[in-house]
Amino acid sequence: MVTFVGESTKFFLTNHQPVDIISDVTLEVEYAIMLINLKQLFAGKVQTLPIDCTLDFSELEYQGNHPFTQPVRVRGEVSVDANVVTLRAVAEFVYDSICDRCLIEIHQPKQASIEHVLVTSLTQEDDGELILVENHQLLLDDLILEDLILSLPSKNLCREDCRGLCMICGKDQSAGLCGCRSDSIDPRLAVLKQLTDQTD
Structure with a gap:
């Protein structure tokens, strides 16, 4: 289940039907996939889209472990300033791993800062840091998951002096x-x- 929190209303999305919410923004949820329609924002009809959701990555296997067994909380916004559309958010999660030295289970609360410039088209001069939003649809899951993976430590220790x-x-x-x-x-x-x- 994905939860989206608007300015005054909380939506619990459990089916596969699109749900119209703030400022004609549409979310579609299918198998814990969050798809955000940014058409109104790119058109300049709205300036900010608040995001407060939980994402389920519990089935993900990474380096032999399931690092995100608990829901990942994402809070932030997509905003437009001087015709530049930017996603800024913070992901709060518990990182589950095994200590590389003593092999005990580790459960570490962590945060990952997320910031991306979103565009509807790319040119050959783009440096690869821009995020292409096709048909004004932002697949939030993939973008957040990539940032979470990049934020994980290269070495897992239960404590520094283990x-x-x-x-x-x-x-x-x-x-x-x-x-x-x-x-x-x-x-x-x-x-x-x-x-x-x-x-x-």
């Missing part, structure tokens, strides 16, 4: 040293040591 697992007995070293000799590694944990060495 000591990881003992390569001999597998004990979490952050919970206390185990006393194992570092020159005697269990062959079954040798692969894990190689992986942690690479991430470090």
Whole structure:
């Protein structure tokens, strides 16, 4: 389910039918897809479109994990200024991952700032940073998801000083040293040591 919050009315969209809302803007929802019609905004008939919605990316698999098991809250607006249409928003989400050192589950609240200039056509001189909005329809899901992926850390740590697992007995070293000799590694944990060495 996608929730869109207007100036005074909240819409809960659960079917596949378009719903007319503020300033002749239309949302279409199908399988958690949010499509925003920006025709009135590009035509200059409205100046600002507020956005407050939740997006479901729980089925996404990224690097062997499901990083967004909880709904992603997106708040911001699409506005026009001097004939330039810009999307500005903040996405609030919980990033679910596995610590690269000790392998425990991590659930980190995060925010991602989103800002894009939207255009209805591109030229050969465009540098690739402009977002093409075909037929005045902005597919918000894909744009937000791309920014979320780019905001994720390259290394997942439960804390900066995580000591990881003992390569001999597998004990979490952050919970206390185990006393194992570092020159005697269990062959079954040798692969894990190689992986942690690479991430470090």
